[in-house]
Amino acid sequence: MKKCWIIYNGSLVNDKFRDQAELVQEAAYRARISASIYKNYEVFMDVTAAIESLPDFVVFLDKDIVLATFLKSLGIPVFNDPEVIERCDNKTKQAITLAHDGIPMPRTIVAPKVYRNFTIRDSGYYERVLEELGLPMIIKEARGSFGMNVYLIETEEQFYEKTDSLRGVDHLFQEFIDSSRGRDIRVNVVGDRVVAAMYRHSETDFRANITNGGIAETIELTEAQIEVALRAAKSVGAVFAGVDLLFGVNEEPLVCEVNAAAHIRNIYNVTGINVADAMIEYILEVIA
Ligand SMILES: Nc1ncnc2c1ncn2[C@@H]1O[C@H](COP(=O)(O)OP(=O)(O)O)[C@@H](O)[C@H]1O
Numbered sequence: 031m032k033k034c035w036i037i038y039n040g041s042l043v044n045d046k047f048r049d050q051a052e053l054v055q056e057a058a059y060r061a062r063i064s065a066s067i068y069k070n071y072e073v074f075m076d077v078t079a080a081i082e083s084l085p086d087f088v089v090f091l092d093k094d095i096v097l098a099t100f101l102k103s104l105g106i107p108v109f110n111d112p113e114v115i116e117r118c119d120n121k122t123k124q125a126i127t128l129a130h131d132g133i134p135m136p137r138t139i140v141a142p143k144v145y146r147n148f149t150i151r152d153s154g155y156y157e158r159v160l161e162e163l164g165l166p167m168i169i170k171e172a173r174g175s176f177g178m179n180v181y182l183i184e185t186e187e188q189f190y191e192k193t194d195s196l197r198g199v200d201h202l203f204q205e206f207i208d209s210s211r212g213r214d215i216r217v218n219v220v221g222d223r224v225v226a227a228m229y230r231h232s233e234t235d236f237r238a239n240i241t242n243g244g245i246a247e248t249i250e251l252t253e254a255q256i257e258v259a260l261r262a263a264k265s266v267g268a269v270f271a272g273v274d275l276l277f278g279v280n281e282e283p284l285v286c287e288v289n290a291a292a293h294i295r296n297i298y299n300v301t302g303i304n305v306a307d308a309m310i311e312y313i314l315e316v317i318a
């Protein structure tokens with residue numbers, strides 16, 4: 031019998047991380063695989079010692095990239111690959127990759143690395159960002175989920191207030207896609223196919239994230255939406271991906287972001303599809 035580990039971040043108090051791991055465990059059991067759930071800090075990283083009883087593969091639901099890299103170094107297949115997790119975890123690196131591959135996306139400018147005592151005003155860079163993107167615009171921290179570190183900037187004052195507070199924090203500036211205000215699509219990709227999708231909309235916020243008050247329903251994707259979601263996942267190298275799509279002015283799909291450790295509970299509740307079944311099936315195929 032094959033054996034797998036499912037790893038999530040144990041330092042986050044929110045139950046949804048454990049729940050996510052359990053959905054994967056149930057899928058593993060259905061495929062007759064022995065599956066153990068571990069918090070990241072339950073794997074002791076004594077890198078100089080030998081580790082006994084390694085699994086056949088690891089489903090890595092965490093962003094503990096060092097742990098993922100350690101496990102990969104032991105020769106265990108890790109899904110997603112640690113490099114992919116790292117790329118996706120940083121929205122600036124991800125944007126560079128997507129843009130390089132010509133994936134349709136909002137116009138995006140990455141902020142320079144500046145230290146806390148830097149004077150933002152009169153540097154020339156930020157004035158140019160304002161000039162190029164205009165207002166309103168989106169500012170996103172490189173790291174963040176559930177819409178928490180994404181800001182809609184409507185005035186110059188807000189722009190400088192936010193950029194001042196983000197000195198020392200990686201972030202990017204993005205064209206605000208007004209035609210997509212409060213609505214987007216989450217597409218779950220496994221391998222080279224779309225497994226499930228949902229339409230999310232919010233009446234109260236420009237962000238459609240469910241955690242942020244968005245409501246989700248099923249959606250039939252267009253050919254273009256499928257194609258762009260698959261291309262985006264492939265571009266960043268993710269075999270499991272939660273791709274967020276925005277609606278351009280003519281409803282054309284624009285990639286908002288690709289999540290490497292996409293949560294699968296909401297999409298399960300909305301569509302009845304446990305994406306983890308496809309994940310496990312995919313892994314068994316590639317490690318065979
Ligand atoms: N450029 C944009 N234009 C319009 N809405 C956006 C834009 N970027 C993000 N959003 C909205 O904000 C939400 C959160 O942004 P996202 O980049 O997906 O960050 P997170 O990782 O927090 O989910 C998106 O689901 C979308 O509804």
Ligand SMILES: [Mg+2]
Pocket residue numbers: 176177239274287
């Ligand atoms: Mg998102």
